Amino acid sequence: MSDSPIALEHPTELQHHFADMEQQKDASTFGMWLFLGTEIMFFGGMFAAYLIYRRWYYNEFALGSRSIDIWLGTINTIVLICSSLTVALGVRAAQMGKRKLLVILLLITMAFGVAFLAIKGVEWYQKYEEHHVPGSSFNASDIVSVGQKYGIHIDQGHSQIYFSLYFALTGLHALHMLVGLGIFTVLTYLAWKGKYTPEYHTPIEIGGLYWHFVDIVWIYLFPLLYLIDRKPFH
Amino acid sequence: MAQHEHILSAKLYVIIWAALMCLTVITAGVAFIDLGPFNTVVALVIATFKALLVVLIFMHVKYSSERLTKTVVLAALFWLMLLLGLSLMDYGTRHFT
Numbered sequence: 001m002s003d004s005p006i007a008l009e010h011p012t013e014l015q016h017h018f019a020d021m022e023q024q025k026d027a028s029t030f031g032m033w034l035f036l037g038t039e040i041m042f043f044g045g046m047f048a049a050y051l052i053y054r055r056w057y058y059n060e061f062a063l064g065s066r067s068i069d070i071w072l073g074t075i076n077t078i079v080l081i082c083s084s085l086t087v088a089l090g091v092r093a094a095q096m097g098k099r100k101l102l103v104i105l106l107l108i109t110m111a112f113g114v115a116f117l118a119i120k121g122v123e124w125y126q127k128y129e130e131h132h133v134p135g136s137s138f139n140a141s142d143i144v145s146v147g148q149k150y151g152i153h154i155d156q157g158h159s160q161i162y163f164s165l166y167f168a169l170t171g172l173h174a175l176h177m178l179v180g181l182g183i184f185t186v187l188t189y190l191a192w193k194g195k196y197t198p199e200y201h202t203p204i205e206i207g208g209l210y211w212h213f214v215d216i217v218w219i220y221l222f223p224l225l226y227l228i229d230r231k232p233f234h
Numbered sequence: 235m236a237q238h239e240h241i242l243s244a245k246l247y248v249i250i251w252a253a254l255m256c257l258t259v260i261t262a263g264v265a266f267i268d269l270g271p272f273n274t275v276v277a278l279v280i281a282t283f284k285a286l287l288v289v290l291i292f293m294h295v296k297y298s299s300e301r302l303t304k305t306v307v308l309a310a311l312f313w314l315m316l317l318l319g320l321s322l323m324d325y326g327t328r329h330f331t
Contacts (some may be wrong), residue, residue, distance in 0.1 A: 026300050026302075029298070029300065029303060030300065030302050030303060030306065033302075033303050033306040033307065034306055036306075036310070037306055037307075037309065037310035037313075040310045040311075040313075040314050041310070041313060041314065041317070044313075044314045044317050044318070045317070047318065048317050048318055048321050051318060051321065051322065052321060052322075052325050055322075055325060055326065056325075070262065070265075073262075074258065074259075074262045077258045077262075078255060078258055081251065081254045081255060081258060082251070084251075084254075084288060084292055085247060085248070085250075085251040085292075087292070088247045088250075088291075088292045089244060089247055092241060092242065092244065092247070095241045096241065205294075208292075208293075209293055212288050212289075212292050212293045213293075215288060216285045216288050216289070219281050219284045219285050219288070220281050220285070222258075222261075222281070223261060223265075223277035223278065223280070223281050224277075227261065227262065227265040227273075227277050228274075229273070230265040230266050231265070231266060231267065231268040231269075231273065232266070232268065234268075
């Protein structure tokens with residue numbers, strides 16, 4: 001084996017079934033985008049359910065949306081956008097071979113991720129205390145009375161559908177954040193060990209693609225769940 | 235295929251980040267102004283613009299030499315539009331009977 005000049009020359013990261021590093025990287029990136037395509041359909045099914053129920057039960061969706069803390073939602077959007085910036089700068093650091101900077105940026109990204117989940121937890125706990133978690137203890141009488149005040153009829157069953165979608169969508173998104181944190185833990189460790197160089201840092205790029213995707217899902221969840229109807233009553 | 239990788243400037247990333255932050259504040263603020271049915275339209279247009287910035291710049295789709303990447307992104311969006319669009323064509327027109 002050692003007498004083959006190719007075996008001697010090629011970088012250790014290059015798998016033998018690829019012609020060169022460029023081709024290997026393109027194949028990995030393509031694979032990740034295909035996976036993200038399936039993720040779009042995964043979330044898409046739930047977005048479709050949301051769209052249909054929102055058309056049917058608009059009043060319940062509008063007043064349900066009002067009951068969620070818009071500040072927590074806005075702050076979480078800002079937290080995720082900041083994390084996307086640190087990921088983008090992290091990929092750049094990897095491209096330039098700046099190991100320490102890469103590790104620091106990955107750690108900051110993870111801190112933003114944890115902050116997002118913590119804020120999400122506070123929000124969910126508010127909903128739990130207000131009995132807005134779908135199930136046997138669900139009680140939206142507070143939303144019904146807001147509706148009565150302004151002449152809007154609210155059906156508690158339909159309210160429960162809004163909150164079911166709220167918890168399903170934010171829950172699925174939070175699960176993706178958890179997976180992202182797991183991936184980034186591994187990436188940070190390997191980056192610390194000096195595995196990534198300007199020639200080979202595809203895992204950082206691809207992990208970054210995943211993180212940005214989760215950010216994009218949130219970019220849509222924020223207006224669809226929190227901003228359905230915030231205009232003043234009249 | 236380009237041999238050298240395209241490294242974007244840190245300044246560009248920060249500008250995109252600032253734009254995303256501004257759009258977030260704008261979308262939250264506009265929600266409190268009564269625009270009738272256009273509240274939803276404005277919110278979705280802003281969200282789509284934000285998503286585009288992330289996909290094109292942060293995810294490097296604008297700079298990718300690989301056409302396959304762009305094809306996958308467009309195909310995924312087309313498929314999503316089939317799902318949402320055809321569902322709405324059904325549920326959105328049922329009351330016309």
